[in-house]
Amino acid sequence: MSQVKFPALIGESPLAILAAIGTFRLIHDFVDDDARLSWDPNDRAPVLHSRLATVDAVVEELSEIVAEMPEDVVVPGAPPSFPRQKVGTKGSDPMRAEQGRLNGLAGSFSEDAAQISTVRDWIASLLTDLVHDDEGKCAISQFMAPSGQQTMFSMLRKPLCVVQTDPEHLYRALVGWRRVEGVTGEFLDHRAVWSAAEDPNGEAQKMRGVPGATWLALMSYPAWTTTATGSHPRTSGWHAVGRPPVQELRLPLWWEPLGPRAVKALVEHPVLEGKGEEKRLDADALRLLGIFHVCRARRRKAERSKSKSAGVLVPVS
Template sequence: MPMPTHQLELPALYGSSPLGFLAALGTLHLTTHILDEAPRLSWRGPDAPAVLHTHHPLTHQTLADLLTTQLPAQPNKGPLAVAPGILDQSRHPEPGSPNDPLQMPIDEALTRLRGHAKAERDHDDNRAHWFTSLINTLSLTPGKADKGAPRKTKGPPRGTLYTRTTPYFGRSGQMTLPNNWTKAAQHCLENPTHLHAALTRWQRVDDYAGANLDHLSTGDAHMVSHGKATQQGVPGATWLALHGFTAFRLTGNTNRPQATSWDTSNHAFTWPIWHPPHTATTLTTLLEHPDARTQTPNPTRLHNLGITALYTAPRARLPYGDGPLEPGRRITLKLDGPRHVKPRRHTRPHRSQK
């Protein structure tokens, strides 16, 4: 496949921002679904915007118009247009079931997954991929009715076990993945400029919470002109970022959920910025590489992977649930070898010591 020859810089999608990074991934995955030839994504450098590489020239407006075609016609009935049937389902009726309908009984989840997997084999359907990037069938949680109940026997807990969802969605209050997707899509349908602004210059909307991907969306009183605390999310960037969740594989071992680029020990998102353009497929390999997920990176190994910087953003913890991702912080590169050690006489110095 020939390399794309056209480049479009996306000035609002900075790699140092968790929301900007995820929105760039969402843009890549959506355009992969739309365009005949696979686009690629790279970055101008650390603390710099994303660049979309395509085989045909695009402007910000034509790209925004293409993305608009992927908005659902009726967000409250089917919020995820590229994979119908994943988000448009009701909360499980069993007492004690989680509020989010994507946290479903494990037996039901496995039945759905088998159906999606068969459709993928038979018809190249993409819903199995979306299902497994949003719903974790490898890590379970008991229903509310089962929590705190006395254990009378040894062995696994009794009662219904429910699936978990991706950790990239921070749940607080009555938030669910489907209603966050719905609200972002509704804003973009009501105001078509939101997707163009997501790529070029963000427009914050009063009383829109976002999906806990951006610390500025919390809208503290000192950050807004009218001096009153209000939520100020970015609907276009949030809608794109939600589609970026599909880049991260969900794994686990029953009660310990795992996800690509997510550090469960401190609830933090760690991500790389790279220079060589990547397709959605090759990007998955890069994100899952151990050197792209470490808090103690080796600069030589990162250079060999084409990675120019690593960032991390922990999730704020609130009394009533998850808070937003904090601002991205660039991880300091570990020195490649003991630079303070002088080479012995009559020996050539190691490359890292020159």
């Protein structure tokens, strides 16, 4: 089994970590089911353990996965009808089923067993009917922070279109990021926000995200599950911290090569909940699990923003 390191995905931001896990998930599910993922403690870069010997070989396989997707499909292995698209510009996301109607949703997209399994994984990640919003709609994943007319379909479709137009974005995602004007980062990338403070002329500009990394990060979503705690949704990796409680994402880096189920178990492990009112992490307990670093991030809304979005993910020290 070969070991391939991705130097651009240093585990110091949620986008990079999720992109590494998304890459690993795609290789495991479509190329090599013996693939494993670890992180180098020296530079915090992810290491893919698989039959693929080089970064170029990994990119070739990822590019083939994208190329083999039918034109009307936005998720590898899913039917063209998933996720449901909005008709017109008004109304809520058509994927937001009413509470109590989520259970049979997966089977409504396809009769193919493999496609139904793929859809179920995505739905379990993106939605939960254990809690609902003011309109009685199923709550969404904490990894999502939709703004305006964004839907699950548009969230998945837009980064894919950029990658399909230029597959070189996949190579850049793993080796050296290049930001592209107009790419939002799907609220996972705080550096994509280009405000007047960053602009030499003091003028607000379009967002500048990393399309390949963004798409790969989205491909990690089926690895997670959205359930609920109390009256609030809770997605794998998210924790309520402090008083009043603030939602914080905690993603670990580990040194032992792990498969998909072990990665999910580690991200959801109770040790990442922390102890005390501030939910402080226990370094010794983390070390026993093979965790050498935890990336923490919280949502930040733009100043004076009228958007209902939860805001962009920003790493915290």
